[in-house]
Amino acid sequence: MSLQSIGPVLLVGAGKMGGAMLEGWIDRGLPAEQICVLEPNAAAELRATASGQGLRLNPEKPNAPPPKVVVLAVKPQVMDDVLQDVVRYVPEDAVVLSIAAGKTIANIAAHLPKGQPIIRTIPNTPAAIGRGITVCVANGVVSDEQREAAGELLSACGEVAWIEDEGLMDAVTAVSGSGPAYVFLLAESLADAGVAAGLSPELARRLALATVSGAGELLRASGLEPDVLRKNVTSPGGTTEAALKVLMAPGAIPDLMREGVAAATRRGKELAD
Template identity: 50%
Template sequence: MTLVLKRPLVLVGAGKMGGVLLSGWLDKGLAPKDVFVRDPSPSPEVARLIAERGIPLNFSIADIAARKPAIVLLAVKPQAMDSVLPELGALVSPDTLFLSIAAGTSLFRLKELLGGDIAGVRAMPNTPVAVGRGITVAFANAQATPEQRALAGDLLAAVGEVGWVESEPLIDAVTAISGSGPAYVFYLAECLAAAGEALGLDPALSMQLARATVSGAGEMLHQFPDEAATLRKNVTSPGGTTAAALDVLMGEGGLSPLLRRATAAARDRARALGQ
């Protein structure tokens, strides 16, 4: 897939996630002349990329508004929205899609801050987009045309898988599962390594085992078409060592109810951020 735009793309926010997206777009063939970045203090890595590719930085809002950008991607932190969005009001147009990846910020809130009705898409990517293996789930409002929704999907697909929901509140649930999910997996690796140490293994070896096991199992989930439950059963012999461990993990008060409580807490926090 090669990304080709007929009108400019505006990236507002050049931190880690904004930088990953920008790098993915350029890798997919998006012309640097079609990208405009706005951030008073981009990260050093993104600043170098912008300079190397000759991408305009901190352009005049009036100048870019006259060119009717195809899409404005909002990659700023939720707490910065109140100060950043009002100055972008001149970009509001039915022909311009606003795509936000800010956690907890509703499209209605974006409309309030921008000062007009918008064609909007709210999306939640996760950090594995940094290695091209992320997943992003998005919601498009009624003002977004099928063409605009397809454009958003193409841009998000440059860094991983893309899914859609038809109800905006479900984005908070997505945030709890995939948005925050990588941290849960990293913590699993931490706990597995600590458990190895408790069983007498050298700390370095125990962490090596944990990292390789978690990443290897993840790659099997990625490559194999089998359900996760099937893959689990394939390595569980009746009465064996894995079964003994799973009796604990799947028992009363085990991993499943714990994750349900954890993800509900994450969802509730996402909702609170949007209020």
């Protein structure tokens, strides 16, 4: 299935994540005239796209032809209210794809006709630059074709993975959804450590940011496992080994990361209750 053959698509919410998805779809060839966007606070760029490329923005009546895919890209706290307004735009055979964190399939289904195909997803913030990863789980009535269409739309923002157990979504959120914040903390802490070692704040920040982003790119491009790359940098008796003895000691980074992910997973379950 090609992206060009998926439409019509209804996008509900065109903020940072929704806007990034929309930009990716159009860049990859989904015709703008096949897209309808519901966004009450439309940015000037979105209005320009609507007027210049034929994208339909905030139609007064449900769009025709009806959408095959409805993407819900609104904040979780407004999802219930939004669904009450949007349900009139949603055909019973359209697949509803949600990127709202913490909103379960059951939460979404409660506002839609019985038997509505629904896919719940967890993207992460690198999706804004096309380098994210989105994990998806579908209810039992989503067809193979609808899975494929959802995968094509989501791949505009990066990698896509599927799970069959919705109960794992809290762990997914703890690893990939919250994970960018852990990496940003690493860059922040590395810069602070450089300052403590005598570097100027400007140089320490520059070194930390370039090192973290460069190491991430090397990890992606090399195809090697993280432990292999780590060992490749570590010379016996050298400076890296001296630091890693501290960072990998009992109670240090590996243990703290497990504890942090476990805490995020628990909190995700609490928020879903």
